[in-house]
Amino acid sequence: MHYIQLYSRFILIYLKTRLEYRFAFFMDILIQIITFFVMFLGLWIMLNHFQTIRGWTFYEVLFLYNLNILSHGISGMFFMSPMRQLEAMVQNGEFDGILTRPINPLPLLIFKQFQHAYIGHVLLGIGSLILCINKLNLELSGLNIVMLILVLIGATLIQSAIMIMTGCVSFWFVKATSLSNTIIYDLRRFLNYPLSIYNKFIQFLLTFVIPYGFINFYPSLLFLNKEGEVLFTASFQYGTLIVGLLLYMLSITIWSVAVNKYQSTGS
Amino acid sequence: MSLISVNNLTKQFQRPIRQEGFTGAVKDLFHRQYEYKTAVNDISFQINQGEIVGYLGPNGAGKSTTIKMMVGILVPTAGSVTVNELIPYKNRKIHAKNIGVVFGQRTQLWWDIPVTESLLLMKYMYKIPNDQYRKNIELFSDILDLHEFKNTAVRQLSLGQRMRADLCAALLHDPKILFLDEPTIGLDVVVKEKIREFIKEINKVRQTTVVLTTHDMDDVEKLCSRVIVIDHGQIMYDGNISHLKDKYGSDEIITIEPEHNHDLISLRDKLLSLNVMDTKIKDLKLQITYNKGDINSMQILSKIMSESSIIDFTIQPCEIDEVIRRMYTENSLKGKLKI
Amino acid sequence: MKLYLRMLGNSYQQNIAYKANVLMNLMGQILGLFIQISVWVALYGGSQGVNSNIGFVSIQEMIYYVILSTGISMIIGNQVIEQMDGKIKSGIIAMDLIKPMNFFVNILCETLGNNFFRITFQLTPLILIGFFIFDMTIPSFTNMMLFIISLINSFILNFIISFILGIIGFWYLSVWHFSRLLEDVVRLFGGIWIPLWFFPKSLVVVSSFLPFQYIYYVPINIYLEKLSLNKSFEMLTSQYIWILLLSGLTYVLWRKGINSLVIQGG
Numbered sequence: 001m002h003y004i005q006l007y008s009r010f011i012l013i014y015l016k017t018r019l020e021y022r023f024a025f026f027m028d029i030l031i032q033i034i035t036f037f038v039m040f041l042g043l044w045i046m047l048n049h050f051q052t053i054r055g056w057t058f059y060e061v062l063f064l065y066n067l068n069i070l071s072h073g074i075s076g077m078f079f080m081s082p083m084r085q086l087e088a089m090v091q092n093g094e095f096d097g098i099l100t101r102p103i104n105p106l107p108l109l110i111f112k113q114f115q116h117a118y119i120g121h122v123l124l125g126i127g128s129l130i131l132c133i134n135k136l137n138l139e140l141s142g143l144n145i146v147m148l149i150l151v152l153i154g155a156t157l158i159q160s161a162i163m164i165m166t167g168c169v170s171f172w173f174v175k176a177t178s179l180s181n182t183i184i185y186d187l188r189r190f191l192n193y194p195l196s197i198y199n200k201f202i203q204f205l206l207t208f209v210i211p212y213g214f215i216n217f218y219p220s221l222l223f224l225n226k227e228g229e230v231l232f233t234a235s236f237q238y239g240t241l242i243v244g245l246l247l248y249m250l251s252i253t254i255w256s257v258a259v260n261k262y263q264s265t266g267s
Numbered sequence: 268m269s270l271i272s273v274n275n276l277t278k279q280f281q282r283p284i285r286q287e288g289f290t291g292a293v294k295d296l297f298h299r300q301y302e303y304k305t306a307v308n309d310i311s312f313q314i315n316q317g318e319i320v321g322y323l324g325p326n327g328a329g330k331s332t333t334i335k336m337m338v339g340i341l342v343p344t345a346g347s348v349t350v351n352e353l354i355p356y357k358n359r360k361i362h363a364k365n366i367g368v369v370f371g372q373r374t375q376l377w378w379d380i381p382v383t384e385s386l387l388l389m390k391y392m393y394k395i396p397n398d399q400y401r402k403n404i405e406l407f408s409d410i411l412d413l414h415e416f417k418n419t420a421v422r423q424l425s426l427g428q429r430m431r432a433d434l435c436a437a438l439l440h441d442p443k444i445l446f447l448d449e450p451t452i453g454l455d456v457v458v459k460e461k462i463r464e465f466i467k468e469i470n471k472v473r474q475t476t477v478v479l480t481t482h483d484m485d486d487v488e489k490l491c492s493r494v495i496v497i498d499h500g501q502i503m504y505d506g507n508i509s510h511l512k513d514k515y516g517s518d519e520i521i522t523i524e525p526e527h528n529h530d531l532i533s534l535r536d537k538l539l540s541l542n543v544m545d546t547k548i549k550d551l552k553l554q555i556t557y558n559k560g561d562i563n564s565m566q567i568l569s570k571i572m573s574e575s576s577i578i579d580f581t582i583q584p585c586e587i588d589e590v591i592r593r594m595y596t597e598n599s600l601k602g603k604l605k606i
Numbered sequence: 607m608k609l610y611l612r613m614l615g616n617s618y619q620q621n622i623a624y625k626a627n628v629l630m631n632l633m634g635q636i637l638g639l640f641i642q643i644s645v646w647v648a649l650y651g652g653s654q655g656v657n658s659n660i661g662f663v664s665i666q667e668m669i670y671y672v673i674l675s676t677g678i679s680m681i682i683g684n685q686v687i688e689q690m691d692g693k694i695k696s697g698i699i700a701m702d703l704i705k706p707m708n709f710f711v712n713i714l715c716e717t718l719g720n721n722f723f724r725i726t727f728q729l730t731p732l733i734l735i736g737f738f739i740f741d742m743t744i745p746s747f748t749n750m751m752l753f754i755i756s757l758i759n760s761f762i763l764n765f766i767i768s769f770i771l772g773i774i775g776f777w778y779l780s781v782w783h784f785s786r787l788l789e790d791v792v793r794l795f796g797g798i799w800i801p802l803w804f805f806p807k808s809l810v811v812v813s814s815f816l817p818f819q820y821i822y823y824v825p826i827n828i829y830l831e832k833l834s835l836n837k838s839f840e841m842l843t844s845q846y847i848w849i850l851l852l853s854g855l856t857y858v859l860w861r862k863g864i865n866s867l868v869i870q871g872g
Contacts, residue, residue: 006391013384014377017420024780031783038790042799049804050649050656097375099340102363102393111388112377186634189641197648198641263356264342265280 003107010111018116025116032120036069039192040128054197060224061193063132066125067216068191071155073121079160081113083167084181090170095262105259106164106252138223150241151219157244158215161251168251171258184210191216196229203231214243269313270444270476271337275346278307278332306332308500309346316443319470319477321491323591329500330480331448337478338368338446351443364393367437371449374429375436376421382432383417386439393440400439407435410465427458434462438469445469447479451486463489496591503594512590518544520583521567523553530575537574541567609707610715617719632728635676636735642672642799658803659810660832667830668801673736674826675798680724680732682761682821684717687785690772699867710769710860717765745831752838756825759845764792764821766852773856776863791816797823817848 018025043065047058056064086109089095098105133140166180187210195203195217206213214236221229222237230237284300307329314320324330335341336348339355339362348355355362368375376385390400408414411431416424424432430450437445447466451459467490469475481487487494487508494511496504504511525531528551535546535553545556555567564582571577646668650656655664690713693699702709736742744750771784778784793799795818802810802823813819824841827833833841 002394006388009391010377010388013380013388017380017384027780027783031786034787035790038794042794045800045805045809046645046649048806049658050651052651053645054648054651092373093370094373096335096338096340097368097370097373099359100338100363100366100368100375102360104360111392182630182634186637189638193641193645193648198644202644263340 003103006103007107007111011114014114015116028117029120029123032117033124036121036124039065054194055226055228056194059132059135060220060226062128063136063224064194064216064220065192066129066132067151067155067219068188069121070125070129071152071159071215072188073118073125074152074156075160075163076118076121077115078110079163079167080118081115082109083163085113086167087170090262099259099263106255136224144223148223151223154240154242154244155215155219157248158211158240161244161247162210162212164251164255168254168258171262188212194220194229196231207232207236211243211247214240270316270351271314271478272349273313273333273337273346274311274348276307276310276333276336276343276348277305277345278329278336278341279344280304280306305500307336307497310497310500310502311346312495312502312505314476314478316476317470317474318493319466319491320479321487321494322478322480322497323487323494324480324497324503325595328498330497333497334446334448334478334480338366339363364440365443367440367442367445369430369433369437369445369447369450371452374421374433376429376432378422379420381418381420382413382424385421385432386436389436389439395440399441403439403441404435407438407465410468411435411461427454430454430458430462431465434465438475441473442475444476444478447477447481449481450479451481451483459483459485466490496594498595518556518558519564521555521557521564522581522583523555523571523577524551524579525553526576526578534571534575538567538570541570543567610711613712613715614719614722617716618723620719628723628727632731635680635728635732639672639676639732639735642676643669646672658801659805659807660803660827663801663803669740670736670742670830671801671826673732673740673742674829675822677729677732677736678757678760678822678825679798680729681721681757682764683721683724684765684768685720686713686717686765686768687772687775687781687788689713689716690769691775691781694775694867703864710856713769713772714765721761745829748835749828749831749838752842753825753829756828756838756842756845759842759849760821760825762849763817763845763852766849766856767817770852770856770859773859773863776866792818792821795819796821797826801826817852820845820848 040062043061044058047053047061051057053061086095089098095105098108101108103111132138138144162184166184169180187206190198190202190206191212195206195213198206203213206217213231217231218236219240220226227234281301281303284302310329310333322330322334332341336343337350337355339359342356350362351365353362353365376382377388380388386404389395395403408417411434413431413435416428416432419428421429421432434450445466450466451462454462463486466477466479470477477490479486479490491508493507494504495502496511523534525534531548531551531553535548538546538555541557542561543555543557544561545554547554547556557564557567568580647665650665650668653665655662657663690699693702699709702712705712745753767788768785771788772781774784775781795813795816797819802813802819805813820841824845828838828841
């Protein structure tokens with residue numbers, strides 16, 4: 001409760017400060033929106049010419065893309081900056097200061113940074129998700145809405161967990177986060193299209209090793225009624241929240257192991 | 268019961284030994300070898316409430332390792348630290364409310380946010396009551412002159428301003444103990460003086476215990492009632508400064524400027540009859556080094572005045588860094604003799 | 607000249623120091639290539655070819671297109687905007703301006719050094735993949751020559767456009783906005799991602815007014831022999847016209863930028 005109160009105060013002050021440079025603030029968001037729009041336009045050009053990609057129509061692919069961008073945007077607002085900076089903080093000793101506060105280190109890191117540029121991701125994600133639901137005539141029953149929210153929570157947890165785990169790498173290896181970042185972010189590019197277009201190896205990798213598939217592909221099968229696309233087992237369609245919770249718990253465990261390691265070795 | 272109690276504290280670090288070349292790297296992968304470095308070796312001391320303790324030593328002596336264990340960042344390998352009846356690393360969060368920490372040049376404040384807002388966030392973080400917060404802000408802003416930059420974002424502050432803001436932030440919650448790591452490093456004289464004044468004031472008014480590391484001997488002389496000197500992970504000295512000086516630094520230097528330059532050499536020769544350690548002529552001045560146990564300054568000065576007229580003289584007490592340097596060399600000599 | 611060559615060599619060597627980075631970058635590029643090929647194979651859905659704005663396009667040609675576009679990005683890519691931004695923000699630019707060398711050429715040399723590096727360590731593996739895994743072929747001698755010329759033009763064009771956006775750093779703080787914008791626009795209208803073959807007519811018209819298609823789309827089409835000889839020459843001419851126009855703009859903006867630097871004192 002204290003954390004929520006503290007965070008809301010931090011956010012208010014942060015936004016207030018940022019809004020003093022209003023132009024830069026809105027440009028940060030606008031640029032994210034433009035990137036998104038280019039992706040949108042590209043997908044449209046492709047699917048305008050080819051109609052479908054392995055049976056997925058434009059709005060279906062867009063739905064898929066939105067689940068990814070929305071969950072990435074939400075977790076990026078909180079976790080992206082702290083985890084990117086962790087490497088430097090551990091190396092220059094700034095992390096010491098984090099351990100002298102009456103708050104747990106992970107929440108404290110989140111309180112220190114907010115990535116407002118991702119607001120653009122989230123806004124457009126929501127907007128175009130609504131567009132997709134509309135165009136695809138998806139039934140908006142109470143159950144479906146609850147399911148969608150649970151899927152988004154699960155997807156956000158997966159994205160956050162992977163960001164936390166890549167951050168943790170810096171407690172063990174020097175200069176390794178840039179490498180792990182590359183792997184993680186390049187792999188995330190696979191999510192722009194249905195997992196079913198790739199070969200078995202990639203499908204296996206993105207399901208069982210780095211379970212990115214649960215962010216958008218598997219839940220999309222459920223919402224878009226794509227029985228023909230089932231990979232491995234149909235029950236994966238319901239797996240997002242569970243995978244998210246498990247992965248997040250794993251990442252928190254790794255995090256506390258990492259902090260303990262820091263406390264015993266000091267580096 | 269002392270406020271800080273350090274008993275037989277030891278900290279060992281384990282570092283992998285990297286073998287050279289590609290085959291070495293492969294070997295490392297399967298069979299890592301470690302070397303052990305003892306940063307703090309079986310040290311004990313007690314600190315009572317209201318003390319200002321200077322924790323001194325050369326780089327790599329184990330100063331910051333000890334401080335980090337007292338603050339709760341590091342877990343000891345052996346022995347114990349108790350601060351205000353808590354074991355710091357075990358009760359990290361409660362402990363954090365009892366202490367204020369300022370680590371050298373790294374700010375704890377929010378980089379993009381103006382100072383006042385940053386301090387406000389501290390209030391929320393430590394759950395500081397309104398009137399306590401208001402009172403403290405008023406007092407601290409006055410002594411530290413925070414007004415001039417309170418609406419500036421932290422990243423735009425100069426080093427001195429940032430240090431002042433950090434000090435203020437570290438004390439808002441009325442901590443019992445203040446840990447300072449190199450609080451005056453890189454600052455100009457005026458700011459240094461201001462910060463020392465502030466620390467003294469807080470210590471006097473609030474009875475705040477202060478533990479500080481520094482390389483600046485002015486800090487020590489002006490602030491510390493007691494110093495602990497550490498080298499190679501072991502305590503070399505623990506006590507007040509004057510005693511330290513008596514033990515290791517009872518030498519003083521008198522510098523004399525005679526009216527006539529030609530007196531210099533004759534004066535020097537005459538002084539040789541006295542029990543002084545060394546005489547030197549430098550920049551048309553005469554420097555006399557003597558031990559206070561052998562002779563006092565008045566005896567030397569009256570001898571000189573009887574022989575010639577002088578324009579000016581200065582008496583330079585032995586400086587604390589010189590004292591510590593001597594202690595180190597003595598120690599390392601002992602170490603060598605043992606081998 | 608010797609000085610510039612030396613600078614080129616320096617930036618080449620600096621890259622070698624980051625071996626692991628280079629390897630990761632290469633892996634990223636190959637993953638990207640793999641994703642793109644999977645996408646096109648899925649879009650073609652088993653058919654050998656589809657119709658487009660320029661006629662029949664086989665899946666083979668489409669795969670070559672993806673490989674070529676990845677390869678070209680290795681040859682002509684640059685970090686000019688970031689470099690200039692760094693120099694302007696840190697004030698190093700003032701030092702660079704005092705030195706007896708041309709700033710433009712200075713940046714160009716650093717870029718060339720980086721690019722030669724990428725050509726040796728990233729393009730070579732890509733070429734091997736292209737020729738041994740995907741059986742790529744070399745075009746006719748004429749087209750190969752035209753391809754090389756158009757590629758050099760692409761490099762210059764891309765460099766000038768980046769340089770112009772770099773100059774904006776004199777007035778604008780968050781230059782990453784522009785580098786990102788350029789990246790996005792080139793990705794779409796340059797035809798890096800999707801060939802203009804598949805664009806609807808209206809977007810083809812839009813892109814004909816923009817310089818971006820001359821960076822990627824044109825050289826690739828020449829390599830794939832999708833343009834007649836006449837058309838190829840026409841495209842080369844357009845490249846030169848854009849280079850000329852934008853060079854003029856660069857000169858004007860550069861003067862203004864320098865002036866503002868002098869007035870504000872950096």
